[in-house]
Amino acid sequence: MDSAKLVYMANQIGKFFAAQGEEAVVAGVADHLKKFWDPRMRAQILAHLKAGGAGLDPHVRAALERLAL
DSSP: OOHHHHHHHHHHHHHHHGGGOHHHHHHHHHHHHHHHSOHHHHHHHHHHHHTTOTTOOHHHHHHHHHHHO
16 A cells, blocks of 8 residues: 555544544554554554654654554
């Protein structure tokens, strides 16, 4: 899948959780990606993050950094 599409999808998930507060956004995005994204999709967006993470919203970036641990 195209990295730009994954960034868009991850940012949309972040927007969904935004009303719940900063920590809820990070936790919610990380949990959603872990539960519902195919491992190949997660690996690709984590590679995108490692390459600089262009286009990622700050909360989504934080969620991905949490997943990368």
